[in-house]
Amino acid sequence: MAGGREVAESCVDAVIAEMVATYCKRLHPSKPELAARRVEAIGYQVGMQLAERYTKDRPRFADHLEVIKFICKDFWAEVFKKQIDNLKTNHRGVFVLQDNRFRWLTRLSIDSPANPSDSSPTSSAKVAQAAGPYLYYPCGLIRGALTNLGVPCAVSAEVSTLPACSFIVRIKA
Amino acid sequence: MFAIIDNLLPGGAAGASSGGGGGGSIMIVCVAIVGQQNNPLYLQSFTGADEALKFHYIVHCSLDVFDEKVSNPKKAGANLNDTFLGLLYPTEDYKVFGYLTNTKIKFILVTSDQDLREIDLRNFFSQFHGAYVDAASNPFHVPGKRIISPAFADRVSTIVKSFGSTPQP
Numbered sequence: 001m002a003g004g005r006e007v008a009e010s011c012v013d014a015v016i017a018e019m020v021a022t023y024c025k026r027l028h029p030s031k032p033e034l035a036a037r038r039v040e041a042i043g044y045q046v047g048m049q050l051a052e053r054y055t056k057d058r059p060r061f062a063d064h065l066e067v068i069k070f071i072c073k074d075f076w077a078e079v080f081k082k083q084i085d086n087l088k089t090n091h092r093g094v095f096v097l098q099d100n101r102f103r104w105l106t107r108l109s110i111d112s113p114a115n116p117s118d119s120s121p122t123s124s125a126k127v128a129q130a131a132g133p134y135l136y137y138p139c140g141l142i143r144g145a146l147t148n149l150g151v152p153c154a155v156s157a158e159v160s161t162l163p164a165c166s167f168i169v170r171i172k173a
Numbered sequence: 174m175f176a177i178i179d180n181l182l183p184g185g186a187a188g189a190s191s192g193g194g195g196g197g198s199i200m201i202v203c204v205a206i207v208g209q210q211n212n213p214l215y216l217q218s219f220t221g222a223d224e225a226l227k228f229h230y231i232v233h234c235s236l237d238v239f240d241e242k243v244s245n246p247k248k249a250g251a252n253l254n255d256t257f258l259g260l261l262y263p264t265e266d267y268k269v270f271g272y273l274t275n276t277k278i279k280f281i282l283v284t285s286d287q288d289l290r291e292i293d294l295r296n297f298f299s300q301f302h303g304a305y306v307d308a309a310s311n312p313f314h315v316p317g318k319r320i321i322s323p324a325f326a327d328r329v330s331t332i333v334k335s336f337g338s339t340p341q342p
Contacts, residue, residue, distance in 0.1 A: 048276075049306075051275075052309055056302055058275070060254040060255075061254070150277060
């Protein structure tokens with residue numbers, strides 16, 4: 001957005017962290033699913049608005065694959081200043097978008113285990129548990145953008161080692 | 174599927190038409206935005222008289238042409254996926270032009286002018302789309318509902334007034 005007003009990246013990080021804390025810890029501490037839906041819905045609306053903005057000066061997309069590619073390249077570049085590192089598909093409506101350094105997880109860390117040589121399975125489960133709530137918003141973002149561009153889908157996220165992250169897009173037939 | 178909504182912002186229409194058309198004749202008589210489900214999002218006429226109903230009818234008729242242009246790519250030719258769809262159809266008094274975005278939002282322009290340059294039209298739709306993007310990004314705007322922001326109405330009348338002032342290539 002040339003000439004647009006800008007905001008510090010740390011502010012965005014802080015807002016997202018605070019939004020997750022507000023919904024998951026303060027408003028709905030006993031209903032994690034409801035909190036997830038609320039945060040996801042905020043991302044959904046923002047994703048719709050961003051899709052409208054970022055596709056303004058380009059020809060219309062011909063098929064679903066073009067839309068997914070747009071998300072991986074241009075959309076990701078606008079939002080995160082980098083492209084998706086790896087895009088995989090099973091050619092049957094499931095796409096896996098892998099980002100090896102997901103920007104919104106780079107400021108995140110978990111309590112280091114007492115013993116650094118702790119067994120890896122428990123630590124990766126810990127990472128997934130800690131990072132999970134912070135991925136509702138980007139999942140909503142992707143779903144909103146895709147839905148607005150005519151690709152109805154469900155989006156989930158997986159994380160095993162910080163700050164890498166995979167988004168799984170399932171297109172609804 | 175295209176419910177008629179009653180007179181939109183009557184004050185804005187009167188103000189815009191009295192000052193509009195720097196060259197004497199008013200060229201753009203109506204602009205409209207129609208959503209993904211063919212739901213009306215915005216309609217504004219720029220003739221002094223209260224003719225919203227007539228323009229709703231004209232805009233409604235153009236929706237079928239949108240579908241036809243998109244599903245019949247042969248007619249569209251080379252610029253198959255261009256957002257600007259060109260002339261949709263002429264009526265006795267007006268010409269109707271259309272623009273379809275990636276997000277399947279339809280922009281419609283009704284003009285009384287017979288001699289138009291394509292660059293003016295493209296320029297107009299691009300600015301109109303920009304105004305819509307900003308209005309839709311307003312967190313208080315509900316997606317799929319009518320745009321009621323007065324700031325948006327002001328911006329649209331400014332764009333309409335400046336129509337045709339693109340410098341010659």
